Amino acid sequence: MDGMTSVYPVQVIAVASGKGGVGKSVVAVNLALALAGLGRRVMLLDGDLAMGNIDLLLGLGAERTLADVLAGTCELGEVVVSGPGGIRVVPAASGMRSMVRLSARQQAGLIHAFGRLAEPLDVLVVDTASGVDDSTVGFVRAAREVLVVLCDEPASIADAYALIGLLNRDYGVSRFRVLANMVAGPREGRELFAKLLRLTEQFLAATLQYVGAVPWDDNLRRAVQRQSAVCEAFPRAKSALAFRAIAEKVDGWPLPANPRGHVEFFVERLIRAAQAKSA
Ligand SMILES: Nc1ncnc2c1ncn2[C@@H]1O[C@H](COP(=O)(O)OP(=O)(O)OP(=O)(O)O)[C@@H](O)[C@H]1O
Ligand SMILES: [Mg+2]
Numbered sequence: 001m002d003g004m005t006s007v008y009p010v011q012v013i014a015v016a017s018g019k020g021g022v023g024k025s026v027v028a029v030n031l032a033l034a035l036a037g038l039g040r041r042v043m044l045l046d047g048d049l050a051m052g053n054i055d056l057l058l059g060l061g062a063e064r065t066l067a068d069v070l071a072g073t074c075e076l077g078e079v080v081v082s083g084p085g086g087i088r089v090v091p092a093a094s095g096m097r098s099m100v101r102l103s104a105r106q107q108a109g110l111i112h113a114f115g116r117l118a119e120p121l122d123v124l125v126v127d128t129a130s131g132v133d134d135s136t137v138g139f140v141r142a143a144r145e146v147l148v149v150l151c152d153e154p155a156s157i158a159d160a161y162a163l164i165g166l167l168n169r170d171y172g173v174s175r176f177r178v179l180a181n182m183v184a185g186p187r188e189g190r191e192l193f194a195k196l197l198r199l200t201e202q203f204l205a206a207t208l209q210y211v212g213a214v215p216w217d218d219n220l221r222r223a224v225q226r227q228s229a230v231c232e233a234f235p236r237a238k239s240a241l242a243f244r245a246i247a248e249k250v251d252g253w254p255l256p257a258n259p260r261g262h263v264e265f266f267v268e269r270l271i272r273a274a275q276a277k278s279a
Contacts, residue, residue: 009255011123012266014047014143018159020130022151023181026220026230028127029057030240031147033231034247036085040122043080043088047139048129052092058083059227062091069113076113084232088119111271115264124263131159132166141171142270144256147211151182152192161199168206171273176206179246180213189213211249214242 015028025048032044046052055062064079076090083089126143128136140146146167150160160178167173178196180189193210200206217239223230231240 009257010121010263010266011145011253011255012126012143012263013123013145013147013250014126014128014140015147015149016128016136016140016163017130017149017156018132018161018163019150019153019156022130022149022156023214024130024149025053025057025127026224027147027149027179027181027214027243028125029054029229030231030243031247031250032083032087032123032125033085033229034243035123035125035251036087037231037244038247038251040251041086041088041120042123042125043090043119043121044083045090045124045126046092047126047135048092049135050092051129052127054089054127055081055091056227057224058089058229060089060091062089065091066110070109072109076117080117080119084229088121111264111267114267117263121263124266132163137167137171138270138273140167140173141273142266145177145250145253146173146175147177147179149179149181150192150196151180152188157192157195157199160196164196164200164206164208165204168204174206176208177211178208179211182216183213185215186213212242212246214239214246 015024015031017024028044032042036042044054046054060081060083062081064074066079068074069076069079080088080090126139128139148160148164150156164176178193180192183189183192189212190210197208200208215238217230217237219234219237220230220239223233226233230237231243234240
């Protein structure tokens with residue numbers, strides 16, 4: 001050990017959804033940025049291993065990814081790139097497909113790599129692939145907080161319910177945070193949450209906590225086209241205001257107690273979850 005192992009509690013938040021295209025990646029990016037605006041040291045990990053687009057959303061043009069770290073051709077520190085607002089970004093290792101496929105040596109290498117990251121961190125935000133593939137389940141189980149994003153479409157509600165149901169019944173995840181995206185206003189967001197709550201209350205032993213709503217916002221679309229986060233490109237846009245309000249709430253979430261809060265423990269839990277799945 002080189003004495004630089006992380007020894008501080010890190011909040012780990014996995015952003016997930018049932019249905020695709022509901023705004024997970026946009027939420028992950030802007031939440032990361034808004035938390036950085038509150039003075040937190042934030043890392044954003046693109047956990048959509050096969051189809052990740054965080055580098056595109058932020059116009060980062062990343063050349064190396066986690067796949068290179070696992071292949072042993074570079075260090076994690078060389079993969080991490082700087083994003084807006086000082087956030088640090090780990091781009092997706094596209095083509096890696098699933099954590100389940102990592103060899104024991106690759107897994108050890110990944111733990112080692114996160115453990116050696118010299119940069120202190122307060123929050124790790126993990127964007128995930130939509131649905132319930134193995135790597136998403138792994139990230140969610142390894143995180144302390146699961147933020148489920150949904151929008152007001154029957155398929156989105158049904159798929160959010162299915163995701164929560166699977167994680168609850170098959171994996172014992174019992175607490176979920178819920179964010180309503182692309183809504184007309186705060187009231188529609190609360191109603192959407194109420195719909196989901198009615199479904200889950202009837203059948204599941206899970207607790208759902210409402211985080212808030214992000215309104216439908218043309219400025220957010222414009223920001224995506226410019227490969228920029230709305231919080232940066234249009235800081236006074238209504239969605240940017242919503243993201244900042246949500247970040248203030250998130251910032252008040254309790255921190256994990258040591259020692260599980262270390263970033264390297266996040267990776268260990270991730271890998272254990274993957275092994276349990278494949279066993
Ligand atoms: N609040 C919003 N207002 C308007 N458009 C939005 C909003 N949130 C997201 N979008 C649009 O939806 C698109 C999809 O968002 P995003 O890529 O974040 O979804 P995703 O859930 O990560 O999708 P995938 O499942 O494919 O990973 C964005 O490119 C953006 O244009
Ligand atoms: Mg995405």
